Amino acid sequence: MYGLVNRAIQQMVTSRHGEDVWQRIKEKADLADLDFFSTYQAYPDDVTHRLVAAASEELELSAAEIMHAFGEYWITYTASEGYEQLLESTGETLPEFLDHLDTLHARAGLAFPQLQPPSFRCRHGGDRTIDLEYHSHRRGLAPMVVGLLQGLGRRFRTDVQVEQTAARDRGDGEDLFHIRYAESTPPS
Ligand code: HEM
CATH class of the missing domain: 1.10.260 (434 Repressor (Amino-terminal Domain))
Known part of the structure; x- marks a missing residue:
């Protein structure tokens, strides 16, 4: 990477x-x-x-705990390393942002031409829930995705609960995360 x-x-x-x-x-x-x-x-x-x-x-x-902490850290790290504008342009709310994760990486690919980005697909539920599919040619990074979602929850001042409902590491066909999010709290 x-x-x-x-x-x-x-x-x-x-x-x-x-x-x-x-x-x-x-x-x-x-x-x-x-x-x-x-x-x-x-x-x-x-x-x-x-x-x-x-x-x-x-x-x-555990390696999973490190990856989780790292995912959360990545959101503030990229913001501080010159990618705040890219993050801003990806969405104004958590669900909008998650819809555009592939666009975010496509734009990041302009700076990183050999990028092998993950791919995400959202299915929105009516009650502040999202099922997020995660696709990658890499294995073992699902705990990082949970951390990333927590970091995004913090960025959008939204309480986020994440449960992994399918896992390639457990033999499922894909990695799937069920996300529940609260209404954003305005900055104080
Ligand atoms: C402006 C912010 C971001 C930048 C610049 C960025 C850039 C990158 C880069 C350079 C990599 C390494 C991949 C490689 O070298 O081939 C990567 C990997 C990854 N990114 Fe992002 N990213 C950003 C935000 C996000 C966000 C918000 C998510 C949330 C889901 C995310 C999910 C991932 C994941 C899961 C990987 C691990 C690689 C994999 O799954 O195969 N990234 N990203």
């Missing part, structure tokens, strides 16, 4: 746990020789997986 992703993991770890912890994670991931990740360089997915596995060991959290 692009360096932007690995940099975000680095920033999440250093801001929450400090530089020493990050250095130990880098070593455990066999990346001690790497000085920094370049935002616009595409790294093998294995690099990201090794970082998550090493962080999981070092922080004594």
